[in-house]
Amino acid sequence: DGGITQSPKYLFRKEGQNVTLSCEQNLNHDAMYWYRQDPGQGLRLIYYSQIVNDFQKGDIAEGYSVSREKKESFPLTVTSAQKNPTAFYLCASQKGPGGVLTFGAGSRLTVL
Amino acid sequence: DQQVKQNSPSLSVQEGRISILNCDYTNSMFDYFLWYKKYPAEGPTFLISISSIKDKNEDGRFTVFLNKSAKHLSLHIVPSQPGDSAVYFCAASDRFQRNNAGNMLTFGGGTRLMVKP
Numbered sequence: 106d107g108g109i110t111q112s113p114k115y116l117f118r119k120e121g122q123n124v125t126l127s128c129e130q131n132l133n134h135d136a137m138y139w140y141r142q143d144p145g146q147g148l149r150l151i152y153y154s155q156i157v158n159d160f161q162k163g164d165i166a167e168g169y170s171v172s173r174e175k176k177e178s179f180p181l182t183v184t185s186a187q188k189n190p191t192a193f194y195l196c197a198s199q200k201g202p203g204g205v206l207t208f209g210a211g212s213r214l215t216v217l
Numbered sequence: 218d219q220q221v222k223q224n225s226p227s228l229s230v231q232e233g234r235i236s237i238l239n240c241d242y243t244n245s246m247f248d249y250f251l252w253y254k255k256y257p258a259e260g261p262t263f264l265i266s267i268s269s270i271k272d273k274n275e276d277g278r279f280t281v282f283l284n285k286s287a288k289h290l291s292l293h294i295v296p297s298q299p300g301d302s303a304v305y306f307c308a309a310s311d312r313f314q315r316n317n318a319g320n321m322l323t324f325g326g327g328t329r330l331m332v333k334p
Contacts, residue, residue, distance in 0.1 A: 109260070138321070147221070147306060147324035148261075163321070195260055205251070206322060208260030 107132045109209035111196050116214045118190075126181045126212045128196035136199040137179035138206065141165065141192045148195065154179055183214060190216045220244045221309050223325035230332050236294040238328050240307030243288065247309040251322065252281060252292050255304045264305075265292070297332045304329045 109130045118124045130137065136155045140148040150163030154173040168187025173179055179198075183190045193213050197206040222241045230236045240250075248269040253261035267274040267281045267290065274281050280293045294301055308322040 111260075114258075140324075147219075147223075147326040148308075148322075149324075150321055153321060197260070205263045205266070208253075208262070210260050211258065213258075 109196055109198055109207060111194075111209035111212050114210065114212060116212060118214065118216050120216055121185045123185060124183050124190075124214060126183070126194055126196075126214070128179045128181065128209060129177055130179075130196075130198045130207075130209075131177060132198055132200070132207065133176070134198035134200045134204075134207070135176070136201070136204075137173070138197040138199070139163075139169075139171065139179070139181045140195045140197065142195060142211075143192050151181065151194075190214055219326070220247075221307055221323050221325040223305075223307055223328045225328050226326070227329040227331065230297045230330065232299055232332055232334050233296045236292075236297045236301065236330055236332065238292040238294075238305050238307075238330065240290045240292075240325050241288060242290075242309050244309070244311065244323070245288070246311035247323075248312055249310050250281070250283060250290050251308045251310075252279075253306045253308060253324075254301075255306060255327070261306055294330075297330075299332050299334050302330055302332045 112127045138153040139151040149165050152171040154160035170182045195211045196209045220243050251266040252264040254264045255261040265276050265279050267283050283290045304327045306327045307325040
């Protein structure tokens, strides 16, 4: 079964620590996205990548970093510079321009 | 400034009745609209979409209506079922984004639908 796998599902970290959220897809999709969900604010775009070794900042990229070394993988690092990192993070992929986004199940990060 | 707004954070409907979820947008460049459904602790799943060249798209119990002059779209679910209880997100994109920066979607804040048996 093709899909998107995000891990871990739940993550607790102390303030000041960097954390990396994993996103892997076996759909052979070209584009991948990271969104953040906060209550009442919908989904906000953090970073996106249309092809391997290339990625672009979204609306709220500050305090985050990504890499796209392989087509299947698009990990997100939440750095200590992110002022309010506690949130639900969603990874998505898309076959090509105009295609529907397919989402993973999400990772909930709580910073203590 | 939110370009896509869902002004009702929640909606409660009796099973078998119609559910109407509303969405307003401000960016006149948006020309493609989607609805996603999300259960707790899961990722959103695509439900239905509509292009700006149409004013209605239907798929089974789900119909999306688009009023371009009012910059308003709505999702109708008839008849509503308890399994429809979820958060519904409206999303939009524009052709420039799709041609130059991938299909980035702008999402609304979501409406939580509760269908009571």
